Amino acid sequence: MGASxxxxxxSLVAVLRLSVLTFLADPQWLVxxxxxxxxxxxxSYELFTxxxxxxxxxxxxxxxxxxxxxxxxxxxxxATGQDRHLGTLEPxxxxxxxxxxxxxGRVIWNTVAGLFGGLIVFVxxxxxxxxxxxxxxxxxxxxxxxxxxxxLAAVGVVFAAAYVYTRYAGFVQNVGExxxxxxxxxxxxxxxxxxxxxxxxxxxxxxxxxxxxRYLAIPxxxxxxWGFWWDMVGAVGTTLLYLGIAASVFRRVExxxxxxxxxxxx
Amino acid sequence: xxxxxxRSSFTRTFWVNAIFAPRTSLGFMRLDFVLxxxxxxxxxxxxxxxxxxxxxxxxxxxxxxxxxxAVATVTYSSVFxxxxxxxxxxxxxxxxxxxxxxxxxxxxxxxxxxxxxxxxLATVAVAIVYAVTIFHVPFAGxxxxxxxxSITLTAFAMVGFGLLLGGVALYLRTSIILGNIxxxxxxxxxxxxxxLSVLPLPLQYVGDLLxxxxxxxxxxxxxxxxxxGTMLTLWGYVALCGIVSIGLSMxxxxxxxxxxxxTGSIARx
Amino acid sequence: MTERSAIHAxxxxxxxxxxxxxxxxxxxxxxxxxxxDLDVDHGEIFGLLGPNGAGKTTFxxxxxxxxxxxxxxxxxLGLDVVRQAAELRPRIGLVLGGERGLxxxxxxxxxxxxxxxxxxxxxxxxxRRIQEVLDRVDLTExxxxxxxxxxxxxxxxxxxxxxxxxxxEILFLDEPTIGLDPKSARETRKxxxxxxxxxxxxxxxxxxxxxxxxxCQRIAVLSRGRIVARDTVAGxxxxxxxxxxxxVEAYGFDDGEIQRLNRLPGVSRVMSEEFxxxxxxxxxxxTDELSLExxxxxxxxxxxxxxxxxxxxxxxxxxxxxxxxAS
Numbered sequence: 001m002g003a004s005x006x007x008x009x010x011s012l013v014a015v016l017r018l019s020v021l022t023f024l025a026d027p028q029w030l031v032x033x034x035x036x037x038x039x040x041x042x043x044s045y046e047l048f049t050x051x052x053x054x055x056x057x058x059x060x061x062x063x064x065x066x067x068x069x070x071x072x073x074x075x076x077x078x079a080t081g082q083d084r085h086l087g088t089l090e091p092x093x094x095x096x097x098x099x100x101x102x103x104x105g106r107v108i109w110n111t112v113a114g115l116f117g118g119l120i121v122f123v124x125x126x127x128x129x130x131x132x133x134x135x136x137x138x139x140x141x142x143x144x145x146x147x148x149x150x151x152l153a154a155v156g157v158v159f160a161a162a163y164v165y166t167r168y169a170g171f172v173q174n175v176g177e178x179x180x181x182x183x184x185x186x187x188x189x190x191x192x193x194x195x196x197x198x199x200x201x202x203x204x205x206x207x208x209x210x211x212x213x214r215y216l217a218i219p220x221x222x223x224x225x226w227g228f229w230w231d232m233v234g235a236v237g238t239t240l241l242y243l244g245i246a247a248s249v250f251r252r253v254e255x256x257x258x259x260x261x262x263x264x265x266x
Numbered sequence: 267x268x269x270x271x272x273r274s275s276f277t278r279t280f281w282v283n284a285i286f287a288p289r290t291s292l293g294f295m296r297l298d299f300v301l302x303x304x305x306x307x308x309x310x311x312x313x314x315x316x317x318x319x320x321x322x323x324x325x326x327x328x329x330x331x332x333x334x335x336a337v338a339t340v341t342y343s344s345v346f347x348x349x350x351x352x353x354x355x356x357x358x359x360x361x362x363x364x365x366x367x368x369x370x371x372x373x374x375x376x377x378x379x380x381x382x383x384x385x386x387l388a389t390v391a392v393a394i395v396y397a398v399t400i401f402h403v404p405f406a407g408x409x410x411x412x413x414x415x416s417i418t419l420t421a422f423a424m425v426g427f428g429l430l431l432g433g434v435a436l437y438l439r440t441s442i443i444l445g446n447i448x449x450x451x452x453x454x455x456x457x458x459x460x461x462l463s464v465l466p467l468p469l470q471y472v473g474d475l476l477x478x479x480x481x482x483x484x485x486x487x488x489x490x491x492x493x494x495g496t497m498l499t500l501w502g503y504v505a506l507c508g509i510v511s512i513g514l515s516m517x518x519x520x521x522x523x524x525x526x527x528x529t530g531s532i533a534r535x
Numbered sequence: 536m537t538e539r540s541a542i543h544a545x546x547x548x549x550x551x552x553x554x555x556x557x558x559x560x561x562x563x564x565x566x567x568x569x570x571x572d573l574d575v576d577h578g579e580i581f582g583l584l585g586p587n588g589a590g591k592t593t594f595x596x597x598x599x600x601x602x603x604x605x606x607x608x609x610x611x612l613g614l615d616v617v618r619q620a621a622e623l624r625p626r627i628g629l630v631l632g633g634e635r636g637l638x639x640x641x642x643x644x645x646x647x648x649x650x651x652x653x654x655x656x657x658x659x660x661x662x663r664r665i666q667e668v669l670d671r672v673d674l675t676e677x678x679x680x681x682x683x684x685x686x687x688x689x690x691x692x693x694x695x696x697x698x699x700x701x702x703x704e705i706l707f708l709d710e711p712t713i714g715l716d717p718k719s720a721r722e723t724r725k726x727x728x729x730x731x732x733x734x735x736x737x738x739x740x741x742x743x744x745x746x747x748x749x750x751c752q753r754i755a756v757l758s759r760g761r762i763v764a765r766d767t768v769a770g771x772x773x774x775x776x777x778x779x780x781x782x783v784e785a786y787g788f789d790d791g792e793i794q795r796l797n798r799l800p801g802v803s804r805v806m807s808e809e810f811x812x813x814x815x816x817x818x819x820x821x822t823d824e825l826s827l828e829x830x831x832x833x834x835x836x837x838x839x840x841x842x843x844x845x846x847x848x849x850x851x852x853x854x855x856x857x858x859x860x861a862s
Contacts, residue, residue: 006625006655007655010652010658011652013652014648014652014653018638018641018649021640021641022638025640025641030443031442031443031446031447035446035447036446036450039450039454040450043453043454043459044318046459046464046465047318047319047460050322051321051322055321055322086636086637086639087631087635087636087637088636088637088638090629090631091631091636093601094599094627094629095624095650095653095654095655096621096624096653097653097654101653171302174307175302175303175307178313179310187314187321188317188321192317192321258603259603261549261551261596261602
C-alpha cells in the first residue's frame, strides 16, 4: 500500500461512529443524558412553580441548558480527556487526519445527544406540570434550540483544545461548571448580575443565544434591551469567534504538547 | 536468623490508607484541588442558586437555598471523592493487590475516609462563612458550638455514605456514575433548594434516607439557634445515617468483594 | 531534498521539565537524550537497545512525530519530523504497545476500522485490509470481541495490526514482543521479517537480546541518553573485546593472577564478579590461539578451579557497554 491520505468526510463519519459505539458501551452516558436532565428539570420546576407558567418555561430553558452543558460542552472536551486516559491520543495524533476533525466529529455527535437531553427536560417538566409547556413560536423555538446547542458546542471545541493542552482541563471544567451557569444567565437574567461581570457574560456565545431563545418562547420577554435580532448577531458573532479561536489554537496546542511530551499523562 | 512474621496491625493499615491513598488517587494534597473544591465550587454553586431563588421567589427564600447548597457542596469532597477511589484503584490495577492483602478491611477502607472527612469539614466551614459574610444569612441567634458539631457529623456521615457507594462501585464497572447520581439527587431530595414537603411522599421517604438531608437540617437549625433538644435529635439522625452507612459499606465491601472476584469485574474499568 | 537514509538524526537532545510540590515551585529537569546521532538505511531492521530509562521510548517518539526534540535535527524518509510532520505521518507506523492505547469497550475490528478511517485507508479497501492485518497477527477469531476481554498478548497483537494497517514505509516498534507468549513472539518476529521483505524499514527497541540478535542487521546501544555503540552484532562483539568468552571460577584470586590472565595472548579484558564465596573472572578473547590449558596454567593453586568457554553473546556485549558507560 502506498502512503495514505485522509478524507475529511471519512474521518468525520469514523469519529461519529466511534462516538456512538463508545456512548452505547459506556454506562456513564446515563448521567449527562438521562439522570441530569430529569433532575435539573424537576429541581427547576419546583423552584419556579410558584412564579407562574412563563417562569416555568424560563426554568426549563435553564435546566435544558444545564443538561446540554453536560452532554455537549463537557462531553466534547471530556472525550479528548478520555483519549489521554486510554492512551489513544498518541496514535490519534500520529494519524494524518488533523485532530481538529476528530474533535469536530465528536462535537456533532454531542450536539445531537445534547438536543436529546434538552428534550428530556421538556418531557419531564411537561409530565410533572400536567400538560405540554406553552410556547409562543414553536417552530422558531425548535430551530433556535438547536442553535443554542451549536453555541455550546463552539465553547466545547475550545475546551477540547484545553484537554489536549493539559490533563487538568477536566478539573477546570468541573470547577467552572456553576460559574458558567451563572455567567450565561441560564436560569436568571444576566442583568441581575453585578455590572462588572456583564462583559464576561457577553463573551460567552450561549448567553446571547439563550436570550434570543427566551424572546421566542416567552411573550413580552424583556432581556437585553437591544432585542432578538441583536441577540442573534451577538450569538453568531461570538460563536464564529470561538470557532476561529479553536481553529487557530489547535495547531499551537498540538505543538505545545509535542514539546512538553505529556500526551500520555492522565 | 528467622524473619519476623508479617504483621499488618489495624492502626498501621488505617494510617497508611488515611495518608497514602488520598495522595495517590485523589490529589487532595494539591493546591488546585484545595482552591477548586474547598473555595470555588461552594461559592459558585451558592451564588447560582441564590440568584435563582431571588428570581423565582422560592418558598424558603435566598437564605434557605444558600445554606442548603453550602452543605450540599460537601458531596464533592466526601461522596464523590471517596467513591472515586474505587475507580482509581481499578484503573491503576492496584485493587487486586488490596484484595489479596491480609489487611483489616475496616481499617483499609475507613482509613481512606480520614482526609475526605477533613476536606469535607473545610468545605462546609468555608461555605458557611460565605453564607454569613457574602449572602448575609442571619446567624445572630445561632451557636458556633452547635454549628461545629453539625458540620463535623455531616462530614463524617457523608464520607460514610461515600464509602457505602464505593462498596457498590466495587461490583460496578465504574463508580463515577453513582457519585454523579447522588450529587444530582442531593439537589433534589435533600431539601437543599426547597422544603422536602413539596415533593411527593415516596420521594420524601427517599430523601429521609440521605445523610445530606439531616446534615442540612442540622446546620440550618444551628444557624437559627434551635434548642438543644432539637439539635440532639438532628445530630442523632446524622450520626445514625453515618453509622448505618459505614456498617452497610463494610457488609457490602465483603459481599461485593466476593462477587467482584467471582465475576472478574475488578480488573475492568 | 535528497533522501540520504530512512532515518537521519543529528545531535538530538531532549530535556523534560516538570514541577512538583504544593505550590508547583520545584522545577525538575531530566535530560533524556544527550546528543544522539543515528542513521538507519532503507529496508533494514535496526535495533535500539538500552536499559530502562535510557531514552529509547523518548527517541522513538521523536522519530514518530510524537515529541519535539529540545535541539538537534531529525529526518525520517527525508522529511523533517517537526516541520514536515503532516507529510510524514501517513508514511510511518508506530507501535508503542502495552495495555493502553486502544478503545477497550469496542471490538478489535471496530478499533481497526476507526483507525483505518483516520489514517486514510481507502474506503473501498478498508474491510479487506482490516481482515488482512487481523489474519496476519492471528486475531481473526477474536476480532469481534471487546478489547477489554483481551489478554495482554492479544492487545499487543492488536497494537501491531493497527501499526501496519495503513501500509507504512517505516515502522517504529517499541518493545513489540513484550507480554507475548513464546509462540506469539516467534510469530511476531516472523511478521517483522515479512514486512521487511515487503520493503518496510523497521526501527525496533527491545530488551530481548536474542530477539535483537535474530532480527537486526545493525544495533545501537543507548545508555543514559547517549549512543555508546552502533554496529552489526559481530562488530559489537569485536568492540567489547572479542568473539570468545572464557570464564574461570574459584574461591578468590590474587591480583598477580588477574594480571597474568590479562597478559595472555588475545585477552582484551578481564572482569570480576562475586558469587557468594566464589569469584568469577570473565575474559573477552580476540584470538582462537589461546587454549583453556594456557588459562589453567596461570591458576595452578586452585584445585577447585572451574574453566569454561562460550561464544560472546549480545547480552555480554550489552552489559559490558552499559556497565562501562555507567562507570
